Amino acid sequence: MKLDWKCMKNSFKKSVIISLVLVYGVIAAGSIVRMTGSGMGCPDWPKCFGYWIPPTERAQLDWKANHPYTKGQVIILEEELRVAQRDFLSSDYYNDNNWNIYSQHDYAQFNAYHTWIEYLNxxxxxxxxxxxxxxxxxSFWSRKTNISRPIVSVLILLGMGFQAWLGKTVVDSNLAPYRISLHMGMALLIVLGLVFLLYTCKRKAFSVPGSIFIKVLAWLAVLLTLFQIGLGTQVRQYVDVQMDQPPRQWLDPAPLKFYVHRSLSLLVLGVHLLILWKLRKIKYSVKIFHQILLLIGLEILSGMVMFYLDFPFSSQPLHLMLAALLFGAQSFFILQLMSNQKSYDL
Ligand code: HEM
Known part of the structure; x- marks a missing residue:
């Protein structure tokens, strides 16, 4: 994979790379939020307990006499969240008329560690x-030479907005599992869009002569990986339910879907090795493909570490990040395979 150096200097390309790095950062942060159980660290959205900079101590959420409150500010009273109806100055006594009971969910705890992890996310x-x-x-600067850039960029921007809204509904639903999976699917779509934009900055596209079989195999590999990722999120949902048990019991007994997930990874690896063999046969060496193989190896290793070594700290976010990176690399490889040696220069 040789990227055009001129294009490298181009600010659009830089902005695509920065966006991609930040989006992967958000995926990592999201999975740390999940690992530490900090998803409900901020009960409301987009503010956190009604503040732009969240509280650091539980006492900040107690009701106080003669205190100025702003609309939307949250207090915890009798194990319930109450939201200020308007801006007001409290009197000597608590007045119910100034407060609404928070109705989105009934989770009313404060843990500074969880709140700040969620806030940084x-x-x-x-x-x-x-x-x-x-x-x-x-992207609009290059609309005349490459209209796909502004179109895809706008779609990604809308996707980010949708993802933020989805994040809110995840909190509102008290972390409903299917919404978390939808959130993951959307994140992968955003990665796909950004990888496409990065690809449009490549000087010369790559094509493999007479490679229909490789193309079919490559699509099969991506579809299998996507299925594997979907299955992985199902396993994750199962683990989430077991999380109040000691780690040794999270997958003991393990559900059938875990065993399918574990075994399918050998099929994913097998298909990729077949592609490697085919590429070698026609004497093509594609750098990104070696990275894909490395990612698959690390993914399987991190899965084994989780299962056999009782989910050591950080192994869960690592497994998720590797899967997201793998998908990004596969998307790039597919784009290389499907192109017709067009030049995408600015
Ligand atoms: C190509 C190979 C693999 C891919 C793409 C993959 C992908 C994934 C994904 C995306 C998740 C969901 C993570 C989350 O939502 O946080 C997951 C979960 C999981 N996977 Fe894999 N996986 C692979 C191989 C394996 C293997 C070989 C094992 C075990 C030997 C394994 C064990 C697990 C476990 C235990 C979970 C639940 C993780 C958790 O609770 O955080 N995976 N996998």
Whole structure:
């Protein structure tokens, strides 16, 4: 994979790379939120307990006499969240008329560690949104030479907005599992869009002569991996339910879907090895493909570490990140395979 150096200097390409790095950062942060159980660290959205900079101590959420409250600010009273109806100054006594009971969910706890992890996750999300916005603006400069750039950039921008909204519904639903999976699917779509944009900055596209079989195998490999990722999120949902048990029991007994997930990884590896063999036969060496193989190896290894070594700290986010990176690399490889040696220069 040889990227055009001139294009490298191009600010659009830089903005695509920065957006991609930030989006992967958000995926990593999201999975750390999940690992630490911090998803409900901020009960509301987009603010956190009604603040732009969240509280650090439980006492900040107690009701206080003669205290100015702003609309939307949250307190915890009698194990319930209450939301200020308007801006007001509290009197000597608590007045119910100034407060609404928070109705989205009944989770009313404060843990500074969870709150700040969730808050930093949101900040990173906002930063990624900003990165994509800048990228979208820059994409319009090359609309005459490559109309796909602004179109895909705008779609990604909309996708980021949708993803932020989905994030809110995940919190509102008290982390409903199917919404978390949808969130993951959307993140992969955004990665796909960004990889496509990165690809459009490549000087010369790559094509493999007489390689229909390799193309079919490559599509099979991506579809199998996507199925494997979907299955992985199902296993994850099962683990989430077991998480109040000691780690040794999270997958003991393990459900059938876990065994399918574990065995399918050998099929994923097998198909990729077949592609490697085919590429070698026609004497093509594709750098990204070696990275894909490395990612698959690491993915299988991290899965084994989780299962056989009782989910050591950070192994869960690592497994998820490797899967997201694998999907990004596969998308790039597929784009290389499917192209017709067009030049995508600015
Ligand atoms: C190509 C190979 C693989 C891919 C693409 C893959 C992908 C994934 C994905 C995307 C998840 C969901 C993670 C999340 O939602 O946080 C997951 C979960 C999981 N996978 Fe894999 N996986 C692979 C191989 C394996 C193997 C070989 C094992 C075990 C030997 C394994 C064990 C697990 C376990 C235990 C979970 C639940 C993780 C958790 O609770 O955080 N995986 N996998």
């Amino acid at each position: 949101r900040l990173l999300g906002a930063l990624a949104g900003l990165g994509v916005l800048v990228m979208t603006i820059l």
